[in-house]
Amino acid sequence: MVSRPAILAVVLAACARTPHHTPQSVAPAAVDQLTLYRDRTLVKQRVELDIPTADKATVTVRVPIGVDVEDVVIVDRGGLIVSELRATTANGKAIEPRIEVETEATSEDEEPAAEEEDLETPPPAPTTPTEITFVASGPKAGRYALYLGYVTDRIQWDAAYTMTTTPARSRVTLRGAIAIRNTTGIAFPKARTYVIDTELGAWRGRLAEQFGALLSGTAMSGGSLAEPRALGTLALGTGETRVELLPDDPARPMKSVLVYDPIGTKLDHGGSAPIRDAALGVVPPAGSRVTESFEVARAQATSAGLPGGPVRLLERRSDGMLAVLGETRLFDAATRIAGVDTVAIGTADGVTGKRARRELTIDDDGKRLVEEFVLTLTNKRATPVEVVLREHLYRGQNWTLAYRSALEAEKEGPQQISIRTTVPANGETKILYVVVYTWEPATK
Amino acid sequence: MGRCTTLAGLAALAALAAIASAGPESSRPKVTIWAAPVPTATIYGGLSYGGHAPVTGALISERRDVDVSASGEVRVPGVAATIDAASVQLRDITDPSATITEQRFIAGASTPTELLQRHAGNTIIVVTPKGELTGVLRSADEQVIVIEIGSGDQRRLQILRRDGYVQDVRLPAGAGMDKPSLVWKLASKKQGKHTVELTYRADGMVWTADYLAVLDEPGTSIAFSAWATVKNTTGGTYDNAELTLVSAGPANLAATSNRATPVPTRYAIAKPVHLGSGQSVQVELLPTRLAAKARSVITYEAMPDPSLGFQAYPNTDCNQFNGVGMGRSEIAVEVDVPTKEPLPDGRVRLFRKKADRLEVISEEQLRSSAGLARIRVAPNNDINGERRAVSCNYDERLRTVTEKIEVKIENKAKRASEIVIREFAWRWPVWRLDSEDVKSARAGTQTLEYRATVPPGGKKTVTYAVTYTW
Numbered sequence: 064m065v066s067r068p069a070i071l072a073v074v075l076a077a078c079a080r081t082p083h084h085t086p087q088s089v090a091p092a093a094v095d096q097l098t099l100y101r102d103r104t105l106v107k108q109r110v111e112l113d114i115p116t117a118d119k120a121t122v123t124v125r126v127p128i129g130v131d132v133e134d135v136v137i138v139d140r141g142g143l144i145v146s147e148l149r150a151t152t153a154n155g156k157a158i159e160p161r162i163e164v165e166t167e168a169t170s171e172d173e174e175p176a177a178e179e180e181d182l183e184t185p186p187p188a189p190t191t192p193t194e195i196t197f198v199a200s201g202p203k204a205g206r207y208a209l210y211l212g213y214v215t216d217r218i219q220w221d222a223a224y225t226m227t228t229t230p231a232r233s234r235v236t237l238r239g240a241i242a243i244r245n246t247t248g249i250a251f252p253k254a255r256t257y258v259i260d261t262e263l264g265a266w267r268g269r270l271a272e273q274f275g276a277l278l279s280g281t282a283m284s285g286g287s288l289a290e291p292r293a294l295g296t297l298a299l300g301t302g303e304t305r306v307e308l309l310p311d312d313p314a315r316p317m318k319s320v321l322v323y324d325p326i327g328t329k330l331d332h333g334g335s336a337p338i339r340d341a342a343l344g345v346v347p348p349a350g351s352r353v354t355e356s357f358e359v360a361r362a363q364a365t366s367a368g369l370p371g372g373p374v375r376l377l378e379r380r381s382d383g384m385l386a387v388l389g390e391t392r393l394f395d396a397a398t399r400i401a402g403v404d405t406v407a408i409g410t411a412d413g414v415t416g417k418r419a420r421r422e423l424t425i426d427d428d429g430k431r432l433v434e435e436f437v438l439t440l441t442n443k444r445a446t447p448v449e450v451v452l453r454e455h456l457y458r459g460q461n462w463t464l465a466y467r468s469a470l471e472a473e474k475e476g477p478q479q480i481s482i483r484t485t486v487p488a489n490g491e492t493k494i495l496y497v498v499v500y501t502w503e504p505a506t507k
Numbered sequence: 508m509g510r511c512t513t514l515a516g517l518a519a520l521a522a523l524a525a526i527a528s529a530g531p532e533s534s535r536p537k538v539t540i541w542a543a544p545v546p547t548a549t550i551y552g553g554l555s556y557g558g559h560a561p562v563t564g565a566l567i568s569e570r571r572d573v574d575v576s577a578s579g580e581v582r583v584p585g586v587a588a589t590i591d592a593a594s595v596q597l598r599d600i601t602d603p604s605a606t607i608t609e610q611r612f613i614a615g616a617s618t619p620t621e622l623l624q625r626h627a628g629n630t631i632i633v634v635t636p637k638g639e640l641t642g643v644l645r646s647a648d649e650q651v652i653v654i655e656i657g658s659g660d661q662r663r664l665q666i667l668r669r670d671g672y673v674q675d676v677r678l679p680a681g682a683g684m685d686k687p688s689l690v691w692k693l694a695s696k697k698q699g700k701h702t703v704e705l706t707y708r709a710d711g712m713v714w715t716a717d718y719l720a721v722l723d724e725p726g727t728s729i730a731f732s733a734w735a736t737v738k739n740t741t742g743g744t745y746d747n748a749e750l751t752l753v754s755a756g757p758a759n760l761a762a763t764s765n766r767a768t769p770v771p772t773r774y775a776i777a778k779p780v781h782l783g784s785g786q787s788v789q790v791e792l793l794p795t796r797l798a799a800k801a802r803s804v805i806t807y808e809a810m811p812d813p814s815l816g817f818q819a820y821p822n823t824d825c826n827q828f829n830g831v832g833m834g835r836s837e838i839a840v841e842v843d844v845p846t847k848e849p850l851p852d853g854r855v856r857l858f859r860k861k862a863d864r865l866e867v868i869s870e871e872q873l874r875s876s877a878g879l880a881r882i883r884v885a886p887n888n889d890i891n892g893e894r895r896a897v898s899c900n901y902d903e904r905l906r907t908v909t910e911k912i913e914v915k916i917e918n919k920a921k922r923a924s925e926i927v928i929r930e931f932a933w934r935w936p937v938w939r940l941d942s943e944d945v946k947s948a949r950a951g952t953q954t955l956e957y958r959a960t961v962p963p964g965g966k967k968t969v970t971y972a973v974t975y976t977w
Contacts, residue, residue, distance in 0.1 A: 096863075096864065096865065098864065098865070105865065105867060107865050131787060132736065132787040132788070132789050133715070133717060133736040133787060133789065135789075136717075136719045136856060137719070137732070138719070138721055138858060138865060139721075140795070144795075145791070146777075146778050146790065146791055147778070147780060147788060147789065147790050147791075148734075148788065148789035149781070149783070149786050149787065149788040149789070150786065150787050198778075212858070212865065214867075255863070257864060263867065266867075267867050267868065267869060267870075270859075270866055270867070270868050271868050271869045271884050271885040272885045272886075274726065274859065274868055274884055274885065275838040275884045275885030275886075275887060276885075278726060278803035278838055278840070278884065279803070279805065279838050279887060279889060279920060279922075279924065280920065280921065280922045281889060281920060281921070291864065
């Protein structure tokens, strides 16, 4: 209960004060933040509010469809004290009490209707943004800003690229765009946006391991993380927004190569323990097709963090028409750290390959699986050819090349290597390598 | 001067409003809610093995001004639709000697048919394409309305189809007949206005704890906040409620004559809360800790905790769960919290600020002991451990099991680590610690924690003896 002398003191103090209270200025460049993952988006939503002289404000904000109050956290309270958050159901109605239905048989001929006990109609899917109301107080009157954090699956995106070259086929210009579809029901007029090309759960797990290694001062094992790519500050309305990924990328060198990649990434198993199936990768036998391809140098600085997507290699002919030379995918996880991108445009005449396994040994005591492969390239052309052999260590994430007959094997991704070799005219070249998969630490 | 007069007037109004709302304090509804029960992690020791269902729902106490009619009937509309009518208690503040001689609960009417049925016996107006009909409502269902029209020998029943024929129905204004209501017959010396205090239990109200931890980039400073999410699906609205939240205990912890059940922890929410029907509300469980020191520790458990499976009967097998080969170590972040009891179970989301971005690190169940909150980050392979029972003795006559446990750990990391060894007094909930060579902290009803800083390559042994009795 407020005493009368206290009220009088407040009134007198207010009368003596300067009449107009200027609101605090808000920190500059303060915007929403979106981090787009493959399956979800992490949103940091900025909310500005005025705290009046009575020191408490009730603010209602809209968050995406399907986000409930328990999904929302206050990640930065901006000096405020938030004592309460609430939400109504997305359709604005209270949840109705359960209705029990009983039925009776109406005639002797009819089967008595089964008793329907405790039937509960499932709640309808929300179709409107959720309104979150929160009560906040501050140290003094003025304008404040806090940040709400939540995850939504209603912002999806896809990336796609084009490579355009000339008839000389010596350089190529890479362009890309990301299309962001916002079905949250709310717009983000000013959102600093990042894209990370992986699922949120996988990213979070790797981050946790990385952070745990940082805390304990140990080295982290396993493959590389996808890098965040900044897309800038976007005006993301409801619907689709298209953002250029490489607007000013300079032309890159391109050259013709032959590629033998009989397995591809379809067998890649990302687990730490290797798959032990003896037939994996050898049944059915690998194909013999060697492709004519173009190899484009990847500029690591400007390509860092670009999301995976399809690419078309186009040739602009002298009459201005564009012709499609080939299609592939760029910047997938399998080739995350590669120095080049390769686009197949056809089959290489006169050059074939063969892949055969010479050994498979599983050592349970030593926790090692050893596999030896020999790849044979045959060139029936009259000139020597350079061939890029692409091999995939598909059994698991923990592998080592114990031996290889070629000088250099370049790691292009967490489970992909490439070996370059020259096959003499009308000749044959054999490449042999041994891969060792391990599981669990060698000593415990 | 004019401005000061206005301010003085406003302040007076504010004071009056404060007086009106503030006193007496007990005029606000009081709502005590039990937490959602913790799910059991094992198929053993469940309800069929002697467990029991923990208390759920809410206890609601509110003051109402009611009108006691000459017949003693009192109608209290707008109670929770999920009320447990058998739990209703009434205290008549106006006439303390008043007693309830009869009680009825009338469920709420939420569909058009239910609303119509409430007005059976009342005069209604039905609008049809052929005009308006005024009569007494006799019956209504999804397909038809039956009204009695006319009088004397002209009186007759008319059955009207609702689909297509009945265009409108006008009902007399009711006095809250559509809301869930309690109706009493009160034996009281006074008629007219009474103030009563009504207390009852209702389902459909539950709360869960949610935690948020935001680390700075190096991971040395943390902002930690604790929230309770309250869901109100009772059908009732409680404005300005004094809210108390009660933590849940283990779901299958059976009360027996020789064992005291753990005392639940009560959290009184400082400010009044509006609990609207169908709403979810989050309230602060604890004041937020900003820029608190974050400590990294490695926790080691030599075996998973099987204690939930031995709540109905003790385990007397000295050879079981010797723990060899089942050890697990994890790296975690700890922060001090100002509580004397462990925080209630709940989910904690861990974020980390990195440059200008926010990263999600983990979403796990919070571990807590008195004054401490711990957030799991990732598995850790630097700690090797071994647990063995040095001695174990089952005395069937005295009904005791006494065992001495030894836990050895080795730090294989290249730097010193603060290690928390978590041990479980898993055989039976009634136990005592007979001896230990390192002082432990109680982290749960059957969980002990031993802390040690172990140098790189170093080893540490912890030994303790425990006796179980039943």
